[in-house]
Amino acid sequence: MASGEFTVQDLKRILHEAAGESDGADVDVGTMDTEFIELGYESLALLETGSRIEREFGITLDDSTLFDSPTPRALIEAVNAQLTVQEAS
Amino acid sequence: MTSRAVVTGIGVVSPNGFGAEDYWTATCGGKSGIGRITRFDPQRYPARLAGEVSGFSAEDHLPSRLIPQTDRMTQLALVGADHALADAGVSTGDLPEFGMGVVTASSCGGFEFGQGELQNLWSKGGQYVSAYQSFAWFYAVNTGQISIRNGMRGPSGVLVSDQAGGLDAIAQARRLIRKGSDLILSGGVDASICPWGWVAQLAGGRLSTSEQPDRAYLPFDTDAAGHVPGEGGALLIIEDAEAARRRGVTRVYGEIRGYGSTFDPRPGSGREPALRKAIEIALDDAGLSPGEIDVVFADAAAVPELDRVEATAITEVFGRRGVPVTAPKTMTGRLGSGAAPLDVAAAFLAMRTGVIPPTANVTLSPEYDLDLVTTLPRRASVNAAVVLARGHGGFNSAVVLRSTD
Amino acid sequence: MTGRRVVITGIGVLAPGGIGVKNFWSLLSEGRTSTREITFFDPSPFRSRVAAEADFDPWEHGLGPQEIRRMDRAAQFAVVAAREAMADSGLDLDDVAPHRAGVTVGSAVGATMGLDREYRVVSDGGRLDLVDHEYAVPHLYDYFVPSSFAAEVAWSAGTEGPATVVSTGCTSGLDSVGYAVELIRDGTADVMIAGATDAPISPITVACFDAIKATTPRNDDPEHASRPFDRTRNGFVLGEGAAMFVLEELESARRRGAHLYAEIAGYASRCNAFHMTGLRPDGREMAEAIRAALDEARADPEDVDYINAHGSGTKQNDRHETAAFKRSLGEHARRTPVSSIKSMVGHSLGAIGSIEIAASVLAMENNVVPPTANLHVPDPECDLDYVPLTARDWRTDTVLTVGSGFGGFQSAMVLTRPERNPA
Numbered sequence: 001m002a003s004g005e006f007t008v009q010d011l012k013r014i015l016h017e018a019a020g021e022s023d024g025a026d027v028d029v030g031t032m033d034t035e036f037i038e039l040g041y042e043s044l045a046l047l048e049t050g051s052r053i054e055r056e057f058g059i060t061l062d063d064s065t066l067f068d069s070p071t072p073r074a075l076i077e078a079v080n081a082q083l084t085v086q087e088a089s
Numbered sequence: 090m091t092s093r094a095v096v097t098g099i100g101v102v103s104p105n106g107f108g109a110e111d112y113w114t115a116t117c118g119g120k121s122g123i124g125r126i127t128r129f130d131p132q133r134y135p136a137r138l139a140g141e142v143s144g145f146s147a148e149d150h151l152p153s154r155l156i157p158q159t160d161r162m163t164q165l166a167l168v169g170a171d172h173a174l175a176d177a178g179v180s181t182g183d184l185p186e187f188g189m190g191v192v193t194a195s196s197c198g199g200f201e202f203g204q205g206e207l208q209n210l211w212s213k214g215g216q217y218v219s220a221y222q223s224f225a226w227f228y229a230v231n232t233g234q235i236s237i238r239n240g241m242r243g244p245s246g247v248l249v250s251d252q253a254g255g256l257d258a259i260a261q262a263r264r265l266i267r268k269g270s271d272l273i274l275s276g277g278v279d280a281s282i283c284p285w286g287w288v289a290q291l292a293g294g295r296l297s298t299s300e301q302p303d304r305a306y307l308p309f310d311t312d313a314a315g316h317v318p319g320e321g322g323a324l325l326i327i328e329d330a331e332a333a334r335r336r337g338v339t340r341v342y343g344e345i346r347g348y349g350s351t352f353d354p355r356p357g358s359g360r361e362p363a364l365r366k367a368i369e370i371a372l373d374d375a376g377l378s379p380g381e382i383d384v385v386f387a388d389a390a391a392v393p394e395l396d397r398v399e400a401t402a403i404t405e406v407f408g409r410r411g412v413p414v415t416a417p418k419t420m421t422g423r424l425g426s427g428a429a430p431l432d433v434a435a436a437f438l439a440m441r442t443g444v445i446p447p448t449a450n451v452t453l454s455p456e457y458d459l460d461l462v463t464t465l466p467r468r469a470s471v472n473a474a475v476v477l478a479r480g481h482g483g484f485n486s487a488v489v490l491r492s493t494d
Numbered sequence: 495m496t497g498r499r500v501v502i503t504g505i506g507v508l509a510p511g512g513i514g515v516k517n518f519w520s521l522l523s524e525g526r527t528s529t530r531e532i533t534f535f536d537p538s539p540f541r542s543r544v545a546a547e548a549d550f551d552p553w554e555h556g557l558g559p560q561e562i563r564r565m566d567r568a569a570q571f572a573v574v575a576a577r578e579a580m581a582d583s584g585l586d587l588d589d590v591a592p593h594r595a596g597v598t599v600g601s602a603v604g605a606t607m608g609l610d611r612e613y614r615v616v617s618d619g620g621r622l623d624l625v626d627h628e629y630a631v632p633h634l635y636d637y638f639v640p641s642s643f644a645a646e647v648a649w650s651a652g653t654e655g656p657a658t659v660v661s662t663g664c665t666s667g668l669d670s671v672g673y674a675v676e677l678i679r680d681g682t683a684d685v686m687i688a689g690a691t692d693a694p695i696s697p698i699t700v701a702c703f704d705a706i707k708a709t710t711p712r713n714d715d716p717e718h719a720s721r722p723f724d725r726t727r728n729g730f731v732l733g734e735g736a737a738m739f740v741l742e743e744l745e746s747a748r749r750r751g752a753h754l755y756a757e758i759a760g761y762a763s764r765c766n767a768f769h770m771t772g773l774r775p776d777g778r779e780m781a782e783a784i785r786a787a788l789d790e791a792r793a794d795p796e797d798v799d800y801i802n803a804h805g806s807g808t809k810q811n812d813r814h815e816t817a818a819f820k821r822s823l824g825e826h827a828r829r830t831p832v833s834s835i836k837s838m839v840g841h842s843l844g845a846i847g848s849i850e851i852a853a854s855v856l857a858m859e860n861n862v863v864p865p866t867a868n869l870h871v872p873d874p875e876c877d878l879d880y881v882p883l884t885a886r887d888w889r890t891d892t893v894l895t896v897g898s899g900f901g902g903f904q905s906a907m908v909l910t911r912p913e914r915n916p917a
Contacts, residue, residue, distance in 0.1 A: 020153035040154060044771055047706050048157070048220035055216065063707055133624055158770070187764065187782060195661065197638050198604070204625075207613040207698055212620030215539050215701035222702035224770045224900045227603060228640070228661035233901025236765040242779055245765045245903065246669060249604075249659035251641045257658050264676055286638070288616055288627040293635035350656035350682070351593050355649040363654050366593050481635065482645030484657060 006057060006079040008032065011072055014052050019045035032073040043067075046075075053079055059086055094263035095493060096342040097333050098177025098326030099434045100169040102278060104140030104319045104421045108172055112431075113438045116446040117466045121420040123302045123317050128282050136296035138305050139282050140319025140422030158221040159234065160199025162280035162320070166231040167238060169278055169324040174239065177326035178338070179272065181239045188332075190243035190270055191232045192262045193324075194254030194277035196425035196480075197286065199226040204285035235274060235324075243270050251480025252388070253350070255322070255429030256488050260348035262327045271332035276433075279425030280320035290318055293481060295392055303450045306423075308389035308416050309396050309461055311454040316391045319418075322427015323434040330493075342437035346473070346491040347375025353483030365402035367485040368475065372406070375489035377473055379407045382489070384445050384462075384469070386432040386476040389416035399477065400457040409458040413467065416448040429478035433490065436474035440492045445469050499759075500675045501912055503752040504583025504740030506575035506689070507852045509839045510546035510733055513555075514578060518849075519856050522864035523885045527838045529731045530716045534695050542709035544719040545695045546733035546840025550574075561646075564633050566605035567693035569643045571736035571845075576647045576687050583740035583752060585685065587652055596655035596683045597648045599738075600670030600690030602663045602844030602899070603699065604640030610696040612637065647687060647738070655683045664804075664899030665763065666690050667847020668907050671739065672761035678743050689738030690848035699732065706771060708808060718868045720841075722805035722834035723812050723880045725873035730806040733840025737848035744912065756855045756893075760791030760908035771900050773810050777818030780896060780904040784822035791908040793892060795823040798830055798908075800863050800888065802854045802895035805834020805880075806841050811898060816876045818896075818904075831888060833881040837867035847897045847905070854893040854909050863888045 012027045022040030025031050031039060036046060043066070050066045053059070059082045069075040099109045104122025106112030115122070122140045131137040147156055147164035155167070170191075174181065181189060203226035209217035224230055229247045236245055244265050248257045255277040262275035281290070290296055297315035299305035306317040327345060328338070349370025351363035372379060385407070388399055403414060417435055418428055439445050445467045453461045474490045505515050511528025512518030521528065529546045537543035548571075552562045555574040562570065576597075580587075587595055612634055616625040636642035644657040656677060660670035667690035674688030703709040710729035712719040720731040747754060764786070766779040788795065804815055819827040835853045842849060857863050862885050869882035891911045898904050 016153075018157060020156050020158075022154055023152060042769065042772060044158075044220055044706065044769070045154075051216065051220060051705060063711075129624065134627055186767070190765065196641070200638075203609070204613070206702070207610065208617060208620045208623070210620065210698055210701050211614050211617065215697065215704060218698070218701040218705050220702075220705040222698070223706055223708070224663070227663065227900070228659075229602070229663045229666075229899075229901040229903070230770075232662070233765070233770055233903070236767045236902060237769065240767050242765050242767045242782075244763050245662075246673070246763070247661045248673075249601075249639070249641045249661050250644065250657065251639045254641065254658065257656075261673070264680060267680075268676075281638075284623060284625045285613060285616075288625050288630050289634050289638035291627045292630045292632060293638070294632075348682075350596075350658075352597070352645070352648045352654050352657040354592070354654055355652065358652075360592075360654075363593060366654075370593070480641055481639055482642055483648070484641065484645070 006076055006083060008072060008076060011076055015049050018048040018052050027072050033071050035070045057083060059083060091267055093330040094266040094327050094345045095330045095333055096325050096437055097328050097338050098173040100173030100324045101434055102142055102165045102169045102321045103431060104142055104321055116417045116420060117444050119447055119449050121302060121449055123422055126282060129284050134287060135298045136291060137300055138302055138317045140317060141282060142321045158225055160202035160225050162199050162278055163230050163234050165280055165321060166278035167234060170235045170274055173274060173324045173326050179326060181241060186240055186242040188243055188271035189241040190245040190265055190273045191236045191241050192246045192258045192273055192275045193231045194248050194258040194426035195228040196251050196254060196279050197281050198228045199230060200281035200286035201283035202226045204283050231278060250484040252425060252428050253478045253480040253484035253486040254426045256478045256486035257350060259345060259433060259488060263345045266329045272328045274324060275327050276322060276324035276430030277426030278322035279427045282320050306391055306419050307451050308391040309453055309457050309459060310451045313391045313393050313396055317422040319422025319424045322424050323430040325430060341493055343440055343490050343492045345488060347371040347489030349374060350486045362398045364398060364485040365405050367487045368402060368406045371487035371489050377489060382412055382473050382475050383471040384439060384474045385412050385414045386436055387414050387416045388477045388479045389418055400459055404458050410460040413445055413462050414459045415445055415462040417446040419449040419451060429476055432476045436476055436490050439471045443468060443470055498679045499744040499757055500678045500741050501744050501747050501757050502739050502755040502855055503742050503747050504579040505852055506578030506738045507849060508548060508571050508575045509735040509849055510548045513548060513550060521838060522835055522853055523862055525865045525867050525884055527717050527867050529719050529840055535697055540700045541704040541711050542700060543713045544710060544716045544731050546731055547695060548734055565646055566608035566637055568601060568605060568691045569646045571693060572599050572643050572691035572738060573646050573650045575689060575736040575738040576651060579738045579740050580651060585740055590685050592654035594655055594683055595653040595685040596677060597644050597653055597657040598660055598670045598674045598686060598688045599643040599647055600660045600666030600844050600848060601640050601643055601692050602661060602666050603692055603694050605637035606694050606699055607696045608637035610698045643691060651687055662899060662903045663901045664843050665847055665897040665903040665905040666844030668897045668905040669763055671848060671851055674741050675758045675761055678741060684743050684746060686741040687738060688741055690845045691736035692843045692845040693734045694843050695732055695734050720807050720837045721868045722807040722837050722866055723873060723876040724869045725871040727807045729808055731840040733842035735842045735845050735849055737852040754912040756858055756909040757912045759910040760787035762786030763903060763905040766902035766904060768902055773814040775814060775817060777814050777821050780818035780898060781821035783904045783906040787906040787908045791910060793908055795826045797892045798823060798894045799890045800857055800893050801830055801832040802850050802893055803832050803834045804896050804898045805836055807836060813875045816878055819878060827878055831863045831881045831886060832878050833864055833866045835864055850895050854895045858890045858893060858911060861888060861890055863890060
């Protein structure tokens, strides 16, 4: 199980495993605020990605987390917030 | 006046040829795609041969985004659909979206994907099951994915009648064209050469246990002892003849002219098997007499009892040695719902090239009065063909194809 | 064979809480629900632990020991429902040429229960990659190819005409009947035993819908978990069951004095070509299917007395569907009662379309519109008349029933009272 911080590189790797590479701009530091849908990833891709993040990082994301995190930055922050909560408990 | 359904494009993904041209060259040359299974180690199973589409890598043909969410059968089907559309010169973006539909057959769905997710479920737990499991294995997936990839929004469908389903789908395509659709992409592609699919097929009790690729699948032969399964199939572009002409198509492969479908009486009823009736209905529907048929593509079960039923039906309809009969699937194995569409493709290629492909490796049993084309391809003028397909349990379907020249 | 019309002359239903047509209609007309905590297996590891299960005993319904051993639960459902439909129709198949009578069975997920159970054994609980054929049951092939469902019904009834399974995800139940109608209209058959079945309540199905959060997590209130069109809805409740019909060509059905439940006057299907599981909010393709079905029935939007909705209870579906009704029926959508029986019997995937046809026909038969149970909190995005909680007396001559499924399938069927347009 991975631990510590969830980075943009983690997101990129898991997204590619879960949903393949998109034709458009890739997830990277330059696209942190671009919406997933514009990057070519819709809700199904994010559900699969979310489930892989949960398994790899040993966290549970609320149902609303994925829908409330339309950009890589928002999702990374949400995952890290969850990681902090779980490490504290 | 009813509209005519003509075939304007063919896409083939077959164990002995990737693309229609490769397939046809191989098939007329007697080149087989059957060999020892490479997709898993078959040593522990009593049957070890299959027709695999070797060298296929989905990444070379499809967007990366589609790969994680698709079973191999869907990857093959998407590529077959691309080939068929290209062959027909169709650019789907240029045609009315509700005028185009997709009707495919499936026999068993995406079993390999299903095995992976069942394994995740039972070895690791429900939270390891993929978000794509909700559709990637199911029977409707090829139609759904082809329609999405190509923006085809018209009447569509999916039929499941084991091997006979491939013809039922093509007949349904014709029905939709008669009801007003301009273009239906139809056919079938199956691929279940994975351990779980293999065990399921072994349970069917009809797999050949021979280890010699040229002796394993011998329909109508004294040594017939079951079949070899394969993967792949064919997809066809079927169009309303008038609509095809309007978009500038000048050469078509031919017409879907007739269809008949029956189901065998329940076991033990003592009634005659219904295959002959399916052929008669199809001929009647086509308005052709048996004498006008130039070749029959047989279902070719290679189970002696089933071969006998088929040989009898053909003989009763066409007379003793009354029509050339062939089974090129001896070079691919039986492809589930992909088998009959591939035979339909072969029949149109036979019309175009004037060659009937051979039934490889078979020596006709003296029991059957068939004009079976064996060993070498036969030069012949082919204007009308019958394709037969049967499914486990008693499904019988027949189509009649006719050249339009 | 132009002008051939198709009527329903026999009905068989096997639904959770309503096995047999009579019990099914009692459930619907009384607005009771059959959803509960899953009992078929331990649901505790799963996110959604609610389902509509049928208390079905195959012995009680006349299946023999070998039929029970051989058939997956979904096949058993189909055979039992087909027998009820045949008996109800009073049709003697000896009066029909064997190859003129056929079978279509819709199913989205085939023999899922059998496959899940057998996989677990041959893989030794998921341990073996190379699963062990020596532990396979002899009828595993029949689970492998769900066409066996059509074979079982054909054997049971003794038909020798076209037989097939129609599998278009969650519209299978509409598309199977629609396909059968086409076979009668175009002269391929005179009689079709048509409908659909599914028995998906198995760990693999529950897990796969968990993964996309499509099923409701409302585990603390199973009886009220299925809430189509309610603002608090949060996913569908998995169900199971079957409905089968006897379809006949109108004139020959009249000649033999059959009871004519309804004419299947129009049917159409479209694809959204958008997404395997997602829907575009504008409902365009479903609206297109509805318009085409009405056209075929030569009916105007104003003729529709009742809409039997897909109403699965997911956020996106109910919104999508509401948009489609408005788009296709215009102002008339606001005057028409709309209800979802999935609030009571759950969502049985491929079977539900046929079960909903049965509900539609029974609504016409009784001039009573079944309610949408559990609808307490209106949703501003779903602002039609969804017949909350209680059935309504309502003159019902024409029903529109629709379905929407994974793969992008959108289907619509128009049922009319046969007396209305005498031939």
